Amino acid sequence: MKDLFGREINYMRISVTDLCNLRCRYCMPASGVQKMRHDDIMSEEEIITVIEAASELGINKIRFTGGEPLVKKNIVSICRRASRISGIDEVCLTTNGILLPPIADELRDAGVSRINISLDTLKPERYSYITRGGVLREAMQGIDAAIKAGFRVKLNTVLIGGFNDDEISDLAGLTLSMDIDIRFIELMPMLEGFSEGKFIASQKILDTLQEVEALGTDGVAKMFRLKGARGSIGFISPVSRAFCANCNRIRLTADGYIKPCLHSDTEIFVRHKTREELKSLIINAIQAKPESHTLNLYHHSQSLRTMNRIGG
Ligand code: SAM
Ligand code: SF4
Numbered sequence: 434m435k436d437l438f439g440r441e442i443n444y445m446r447i448s449v450t451d452l453c454n455l456r457c458r459y460c461m462p463a464s465g466v467q468k469m470r471h472d473d474i475m476s477e478e479e480i481i482t483v484i485e486a487a488s489e490l491g492i493n494k495i496r497f498t499g500g501e502p503l504v505k506k507n508i509v510s511i512c513r514r515a516s517r518i519s520g521i522d523e524v525c526l527t528t529n530g531i532l533l534p535p536i537a538d539e540l541r542d543a544g545v546s547r548i549n550i551s552l553d554t555l556k557p558e559r560y561s562y563i564t565r566g567g568v569l570r571e572a573m574q575g576i577d578a579a580i581k582a583g584f585r586v587k588l589n590t591v592l593i594g595g596f597n598d599d600e601i602s603d604l605a606g607l608t609l610s611m612d613i614d615i616r617f618i619e620l621m622p623m624l625e626g627f628s629e630g631k632f633i634a635s636q637k638i639l640d641t642l643q644e645v646e647a648l649g650t651d652g653v654a655k656m657f658r659l660k661g662a663r664g665s666i667g668f669i670s671p672v673s674r675a676f677c678a679n680c681n682r683i684r685l686t687a688d689g690y691i692k693p694c695l696h697s698d699t700e701i702f703v704r705h706k707t708r709e710e711l712k713s714l715i716i717n718a719i720q721a722k723p724e725s726h727t728l729n730l731y732h733h734s735q736s737l738r739t740m741n742r743i744g745g
Contacts, residue, residue: 434716434719436720436722437720437722438724440678440679440681441491441681442492442683442722443491443492443493443494443681444492444495444496444681444682445484445487445492445494445495445496445682445684446496446682446684446685447480447483447484447495447496447497447498447684447685448498448499448502448684448685448686448742449475449480449497449498449499449505449511449687450474450499450500450501450505450687451469451499451500451687451688451741451742452466452468452499452504453465453466453504454504454531454532455529455531455564455565455566455567456564456565456566457551457553457563457564457565458562458563458564458565458624458626459563459591459623459624459631459740460623460624460739460740461624461739461740461741462624462739466500466739466741469687469688474687475685475688475704477507477510477511477514479689479704480511480685481514481518482708482711483703483711483715484515484518484521485518485708486711486712486715488519488520488521490712490715490716490719491520492520492521492683493520493523494521494522494525495515495521495523495524496526497511497512497515497524497525497526497527498527498528499527499528500687501528501529501531502526502528503526503528503532503533503536508536509539509540509543510543512524512526512540512544512545513543513544516543516544516545523547524543524544524545525546525547525548525549526545526547526548527548527549527589528548528549528550528551528575529550529551529564529567529572529575530550530551530552530571530572530574530576530579531568531571531572532575533548533550533574533575533578534575534577534578537575537578537579537581537584538582540582541582541583541584545584547584547585547587548584549586549587549588550575550576550579550586550587550588551588551590551591552572552576552588552589552590552604553590553593553596553597554569554596554597554604555569555600556569557570559597560572576588576613580612580613585612585614586612586613586614587613588604588607588613588614588615588616589615589616589618590615590616590617590618591617591618591619591620592617592620592632592633592635592638593631593633594620594630594631594632594633595630595631596631598633598638601617601638601641602642602643605642605666606659608658608659608662608664609659609661609662611663612663612664613663613664614664614665614666614667615664615667616654616668616669617635617638617666617668617669618669618671619632619633619634619635619669619670619671619672620633621671621672621696621740622672623739623740624739632672634670634672634673635655635668635669635670635673636668636670638668639668642659644659644660645657645658645660645666646658651665651667652679652681653669653671653676653679654667654669655667655668677724677725677726678725680694683719683722686700686742687742689703690702690703691703691714691715692718693718693719693721693723694722694723694726695726696726697723697726701714701717701718703715
């Protein structure tokens with residue numbers, strides 16, 4: 434359905450857990466997260482019911498995220514059931530990839546059509562630093578497993594000044610040798626220490642890439658390809674180039690709130706409702722989408738949650 438600004442809202446991102454096996458410095462506090470009580474988390478049944486209600490309102494694309502969606506024990510079953518719901522055309526996942534190797538094939542069989550894997554660096558010591566202890570080799574094994582299972586993998590790389598700005602051409606260069614796409618995402622100021630000083634505008638990076646051809650836009654990303662490359666490069670600029678005019682999504686948090694906008698503090702509780710109540714709450718959420726978010730370099734997100742509790 435359309436929101437009040439004429440945008441067609443057809444995409445729901447669902448955080449199935451706020452827990453994670455990593456602790457990325459720009460996403461989660463060092464202390465990690467306080468584990469929620471089992472009863473405070475949406476059950477598989479509840480998630481499926483929300484998707485069914487949303488599909489009746491025109492949502493046809495679902496992305497499971499987190500926290501880390503693969504730490505959720507029943508993620509394969511959730512994906513399988515979601516992909517069978519009438520009206521749902523695409524079920525996707527965003528993951529750090531570490532837990533992918535044993536279940537990549539199962540996810541493919543369960544109807545997941547695309548996997549995005551987050552990777553901010555190709556240097557093991559930097560990976561360990563930014564994720565607070567992650568092992569790069571394990572993330573790379575996750576990428577390989579997804580490709581072997583037949584997925585077209587997209588990498589998500591957050592641009593962080595003074596951290597990975599010297600690796601952009603190496604990361605972009607992966608599209609020359611592998612069948613993958615990569616999206617560079619501007620750092621959103623959500624956590625102390627990861628704001629102005631670490632921000633790099635995507636345009637600044639784009640200016641440094643040699644021999645790129647423009648491919649137009651894909652949703653909220655501006656797309657390019659290196660000459661001779663097998664995959665595309667995209668730039669997502671939530672800070673420097675507010676992309677809200679093309680926003681097509683709502684978000685569901687693991688504790689059962691629909692967020693009309695990533696950066697707003699508006700949240701609508703959707704647990705313990707009948708199907709009809711759910712549908713009208715989803716309509717309210719779509720109608721509550723602001724025209725644009727107010728996030729910029731100096732004005733932090735108004736969301737009351739850190740990214741792992743929203744779903745990125
Ligand atoms: N754990 C999964 C992963 O890392 O892909 C899914 C959840 S994570 C919150 C989703 C995406 O949000 C990741 O690509 C991550 O890099 C991105 N993200 C987290 N905090 C961010 C921030 N402050 N600015 C920009 N992107 C951020
Ligand atoms: Fe975990 Fe993803 Fe956040 Fe990193 S970005 S801490 S992998 S939820």
